Amino acid sequence: MRDGLAGVFCAAIWAAALGLSACSPSAPAEGPASEDTWAREAAAQEAERLARQQRHLAESMEAVLQADAQVAAATSSTSQSRWQGMEAIDTSACPSDFRVAYYDHVNAWKDYIRGQSALARLNSEENVNATLAAGFVCELFDCSATPITDHVNTERRLNDYIAQANERIISTWRNVERVAIANGARLPAQ
Numbered sequence: 001m002r003d004g005l006a007g008v009f010c011a012a013i014w015a016a017a018l019g020l021s022a023c024s025p026s027a028p029a030e031g032p033a034s035e036d037t038w039a040r041e042a043a044a045q046e047a048e049r050l051a052r053q054q055r056h057l058a059e060s061m062e063a064v065l066q067a068d069a070q071v072a073a074a075t076s077s078t079s080q081s082r083w084q085g086m087e088a089i090d091t092s093a094c095p096s097d098f099r100v101a102y103y104d105h106v107n108a109w110k111d112y113i114r115g116q117s118a119l120a121r122l123n124s125e126e127n128v129n130a131t132l133a134a135g136f137v138c139e140l141f142d143c144s145a146t147p148i149t150d151h152v153n154t155e156r157r158l159n160d161y162i163a164q165a166n167e168r169i170i171s172t173w174r175n176v177e178r179v180a181i182a183n184g185a186r187l188p189a190q
Contacts, residue, residue, distance in 0.1 A: 054184050060093035061185035064102060065176075069188055078116040083109040101179045105172035112165035119158045122151070 071085035086106045091099045177187055 056093070057095055058184040058186070060091075061095070061098050061180045061183060062188070064089055064091050064094060064098075065180060065185070065188050068102075078113055078120075080113055080117070083113055095179075095183050098176070098179045098183060101172065101176045105169070105176050108165055108168035108172045112162060112169055115158055115162040115165055119155065119162065122155055122158065 067089045068086060071082065071089070075082040075085055083106055086109060089102075091102055094102075180187065
């Protein structure tokens with residue numbers, strides 16, 4: 001009985017192998033018409049595969065853009081949680097040019113928020129009072145330090161830094177949108 005089952009099993013494997021080779025697109029029937037048909041079918045299958053892949057990439061970018069909008073809606077524009085939330089968005093399924101553009105945008109936000117944070121610390125009541133006291137002491141003892149002027153200059157430089165970071169946020173976002181559209185993604189409604 002065992003030999004009989006083994007024989008049936010071997011016959012089934014041979015039949016399947018012969019059936020697959022007869023139906024396989026790699027073994028077209030003889031003649032130019034069937035070769036043309038096979039080539040057209042292979043090209044159509046490849047085009048369909050590429051279209052599915054492109055749609056998957058577009059959907060991945062659309063998901064990142066949607067997640068970015070959710071992070072923006074849920075966080076303050078000066079909060080560290082803004083760029084941390086953006087940084088946590090998974091872009092691994094997106095094309096590399098999109099990932100680079102998006103992380104440039106995240107880094108622009110990071111710079112902006114760090115600048116805002118530094119400016120807030122500089123202008124904190126405690127720091128301003130210390131600067132004024134140091135300025136008063138320098139005036140009183142005729143020292144060469146200029147804490148008030150230094151404070152004002154630092155504040156100006158930080159404001160310039162923040163303004164440049166804000167411009168980068170705008171330009172990098174435009175680049176993210178441009179790359180997304182070029183890769184077939186639809187932008188979320190504003």
